[in-house]
Amino acid sequence: MKVLENALEGTEIEPSTYVNILQSQLSDSFIALLYFNAISDYSRNSEDEFEFRNRLDKYEFF
Known part of the structure; x- marks a missing residue:
């Protein structure tokens, strides 16, 4: 999740979308x-x- 936050910083994409896919x-x-x-x-x-x-x-997440 920390990697997602850093990678998506400055973009319009919400990290929660990818966290839901991961989950x-x-x-x-x-x-x-x-x-x-x-x-x-x-x-x-x-x-x-x-x-x-x-x-x-x-x-x-839970």
Whole structure:
């Protein structure tokens, strides 16, 4: 998702379109794995923020 944001910066294309396509291609078990990764304490970045979870929430991934 971060790659999509960077690649589509300055264009009229919404990254959420591609995030929805990505989500539709993932299996239910992989989406469950992403969910547990996002809520895990191991997913915090160096500033102790949940960057990955915030991106998932931004694009309403779940």
